[in-house]
Amino acid sequence: MDQFLAPDQVRYNLPMEIMYTVIPLIMIGGMFYFTARDQIELTKVENNQDLTVNAVGFRWSWNFNYVEENTYDIGTPEEDPTLWLPVDQKVKFELTSPDVIHSFWVPTFLFKMDVVPGRTNEFEVTPNKEGTFLGKCAELCGVDHARMLFTVKVVSQEEFDAHMEELRAKGQFGQLTSGRSTEAAQGV
């Protein structure tokens, strides 16, 4: 009996082997090229910003330090903070965390970046449209993760300046590096 219930055993089909080696290489190479090209562009930090915002993600809310403005605004899980930005001004974000990993996400920016304790992650963005947008933490960080929401208000330069003045008038001078609103501000 030399009959087997198996298909013909074929091997060494060189054209086929070349095809299934070369085609995936082209596909992966193509995806790598476009990803690397866009990622380099999107995460480029030029340090010629008009405004620096140190966004501190903490358990469980956000604090926004307006570095050049010498003021800050902090939220609590009960009361979401609002991040104010002047329209058409380049903002550099410096993301820091005093506790666990969070992630800064404003869906309208089409961008998010992790907020990692012990390091400063940076990115730059120029909001070009006035309006009110939503932001949130995109990294499951603990029991009140879902309450780490914030609002982004992109306004005119005059409104922005007036709001900064308002924060300082409330006595919010300097910067807070932790999430504790009781922390003494490290004034300049």
Ligand SMILES: [Cu+2]
């Ligand atoms: Cu978080």
